[in-house]
Amino acid sequence: MDKIATLTFRGAKTLAAKLQQNKELAYLSYQLATIKTDVKLDITCDELQITPPDVDKLHQLLSRYEFKRWLVELESGNWLSDKKDQPTVKINQSSSTENHALVTTPRVTHQLSQENYQTILDTQTLSAWIDRLSQADLFAFDTETDGLDILGANLIGLSFAIAAGEAAYLPLAHDYLGAPDQLDRDQVLNMLKPLLENEQVRKVGQNLKFDKSILANYDIDLKGITFDTMLESYILDSTDRHDMDSLAERYLHHKTITFEDIAGKGKKQLTFNQIALEQAVPYAAEDADVTLQLHWILWPQLQQSNALMRVFQDIEMPLLAVLSRIERTGVLIDPSILAEHSKELTIRLADLETQAHLLAGESFNLASPKQLQVILYEKQKLPIRKKTPRGAPSTDEEVLAELALDYPLPKVLLEYRGLAKLKTTYTDKLPLMINPLSGRIHTSYHQAVTVTGRLSSRDPNLQNIPIRNEEGRRIRQAFIAAPDYRILAADYSQIELRIMAHLSQDPGLLNAFAAGKDIHCATAAEVFAVPLDNVTFDQRRSAKAINFGLIYGMSAFGLARQLGITRAKAQKYMDLYFERYPGVMDYMERTRKQAAEQGYVTTLEGRRLYLPDIQSRHVMRRKAAEREAINAPMQGSAADIIKRAMIKIDTWLQQETELRVQMIMQVHDELVFEIDERDLDEVQPKIRALMEEQSIQLRVPLQVDIGVGDNWDQAH
Structure with missing residues (x-):
């Protein structure tokens, strides 16, 4: 027992007893934790010398085991000599097969310090650049504006790049004191319009949806949009950051000039028209330069997978122009409906605040987590379900929802938070977001935010307007049609349940959908063993919670909380479900295993959804990744x-x-x-x-x- 004794605390009798009962496991753990120093090797230490890398072998190994970032560094030449003429491995871009032939090309330099950035201030220089851009196989393009409002922002300048380190900035509306004369904007755009609207002249940019929307304000329909580095990065790995600064640092090992570097921060921050050309030119030209160089690295990575290329070329790139049109069209709202709703919410919130104070026995700030902690846990002695990273009892929505099942105050707090959020986010804010030019609100759709491929919207966020309660539906009543329109x-x-049926191939689910049955009633009939026509409202409600809960990885505890039943009863429902639909369980187990082996799952289109925590030693993180692995193919496919x-x-x-x-x-x-x-x-x-x-x-x-x-x- 000497070895085991070293693992125990002296005097800890209970631990010693457990170790005695699990003697074999203890010895095994000791053996696994011991570094073995007597392994016979076929090579000596003297032979372990650094030698030039075998590039072909490295590429094969890194590709096989999907070390993506190392593969990028290898292909960009960062693992090789510093000589500029040193060849590096590149992917043959003309190949259409999944496994591309390897060819050697001159190494792409990423040293942006040797850039040749030009300022375009006369028509002769502009004409020369237009000729070069027209003849280029591909050029990078970017706009500079004085704001982010796609309808109200003014075009301040444009930048172009045609080769690494070779870019230009075309200022159009810098109006600071002492600014040099610049070309007339209307004249310039007339000269650029044929180039920018030419479908055959290929362009690459970073978030070109914004540039397309800005140019539309000047009657230019940007075409030839072939690549977008933000979307290239997103398709390669949606879990990464896809802004240009992050991409430049990750792939080019270059720190870009940020907008705050030249414009400052806070209330005193300058708009781009106020930036001196000495600072504006390096900033703007670098944007185009970096974008072009990023594309040269990202595009070969996409070409390694036909599926990823299809997602990029057939879905994300064509969608860019669609979203631009939707954003510019906007939505008409009736501010009077929202104003009346806001008044009613104010009254209801005051009533809830009074109820909360009565239940607590004292007045307190319902929006203060610290005061809530004192009321809930110190004075009312409610059970602590979760703690914050700093160790304080949590008062987040998930905890309050759990406590609300048994205690009245958390239930009131939940309702108060929900209504307060609706008021501040929608009923109060939406009327202020009506664009004076269009009379509509214009949300911004983001393609490269969610892990699963779903779109997100901001300013305002239309995705979070609730539809299951009366208050949320009333907000939707303010979204109206124009006269004579509907x-x-x-x-x-x-759709996600249908995709589950497709992926799991479960006969019960397939037959239910093929027959056009109400899937929740069909599930209830199976789980509760009753005829379809005899399914009650509560049984259907329970079946619906099971159907949607399982595709989001809900546990028996979560189902019990949602339905207000015991955990044992919820577990019984889930067991019955899997008995009736065994294909679903097989799919879930198969997906967990696949995700653990390859680190990602895929949608029906082949979009990859990476799971960084799928092999985490932290049990909660790993379990969350497993739930995500089950749901992501359905949500991503939808x-x-x-x-x-x-x-x-x-x-x-x-x-x-x-x-x-x-x-x-x-x-x-x-x-x-x-x-x-x-x-x-x-x-x-x-x-x-x-x-x-x-x-x-x-x-x-x-x-x-x-x-x-x-x-x-x-x-x-």
């Missing part, structure tokens, strides 16, 4: 399906110019349109057909529910 909402019905639908519908609308219809929103699995009443009969069936038309043949049919109304709530 709102049409087209929603994929239970995202790919609706993105393809948006592209198809937009293509149709661009061709049918006589139709008075506009796509105005995308929220989760729903597309929202504003349609002239006279075109409804023609447009409605076409939208349904295009959305249900599948690019990948599912084993179950897609179903689209369509509603029409004077506002979004009526149509949903």
Whole structure:
């Protein structure tokens, strides 16, 4: 027992007893934790010398085991000699197969300190650059503006790059004291318009959706958008950061000039028109230069996978222009509806605050976590479910929801928080966001934010407007149609469950969807062993919670909390579910194993969803990654399906110019349109057909529910 004794605390009798009972495991643990120093090697220390790298062998190994960042460094030449003429491995871009032939090309230098940046201040220089850009196989392009509002921002300048370290900045509206004469903006844009609208002249940029929207304000329809480095990075690994500064540091080992470096911070921050050209030129030209060099590194990585290239070329890049049009169109809202709603929320919040004070026995600030901690845990002695990183009892929404099952004060606090968020985020704020130029609100859709491929929206965030309660639906009532127009909402019905049926190939789920059954009633009939016609409302509600809970990795504890039942009963429901639908369990186990082995899962289109914590030693993180692995293929596939639908519908609308219809929103699995009443009969069936038309043949049919109304709530 000497070895075991070294692992125990003296006098700890209970631990010693446990070790005695698990003697064999203890010895095994000791053996595994011991560094073995007597291994026979076929090589001596003297032979372990640094030698020139075997580039071909390195490339094979790094590709095989998917060390992506090391592979990037290898291909960029950073593992080789510092000689500029040293060859490096590059991917043959003309190859269309999954495994590309290796060719050697001159090493791309990433030393941006030797750049040749030019300032364009006369028409002769501009004409020369236009000629060079027109003849280039590809050029990088960027706009500089005095703000981020796509409708209200002014174009201050443009930058171009055609080779590493060779870029130019074209200032148009710098108006600081002492600024040099600049070319007339209208004249310049007339000269650039044929180039920028030429589909055959390929362009690359970083977040080109913004540049396309800005140029549209000047009657320029930017075409030839072939690559976007933000989207290239996003498709390679959605868990990374995709802003240009981060990409430059990660792939080029270069720290870029940031906007704050030249404009300052806070209230005194300058707008770009106030920046002196001595600072503006290096900043703007570097943007184009870095973008071009990033593309040369990112694009070969995408070419290693046909599936990733399809996602990039067939989904994300075409969607860029679609989103630009949706954002610029905007949504009409009625501020009077929101104002009335806000008044009612104010009254309700005051009532809830009074209730909370009565339940607590004293007044306190409901928005103060510290005061809540004192009230809930020190004075009311409620059980501590979770702690903050600093060790304090948590008062977050998840904890309050759990406590609300048994205690009245947390329930009141939850309702108060929800209504306060609606008021500050929507009823108070939306009227202030109406654009004076359009009379509408214009959200910004982000393609490179979520891990799964879903779009996110900001300013305002349309994704978070609740639809399951009356207050959230009332906010949707303020989203209205223009006179003589109607709102049409087209929603994929239970798309993630249908994808689950496809992926799991479970006969029960496949048959239920094929027969057009209500899937929640069908599940309830199976789980509770009752005829389909005899399923009660509560049974269907429970089955719905199970169906959606399982695809999000919900545990028996989570299901019990949601349904208000015991954990044992919830576990029984889940066991019955898996008995009736064994294919679902097989899919979940298969997916966990696949994710652990390769570090990612894929959507039906081949989009990769990486899981950094899938092999974490931290149990909670690993379990969370496993839940994400199960859900991500469904959520990501649903995202790919609706993105393809948006592209198809937009293509149709661009061709049918006589139709008075506009796509105005995308929220989760729903597309929202504003349609002239006279075109409804023609447009409605076409939208349904295009959305249900599948690019990948599912084993179950897609179903689209369509509603029409004077506002979004009526149509949903």
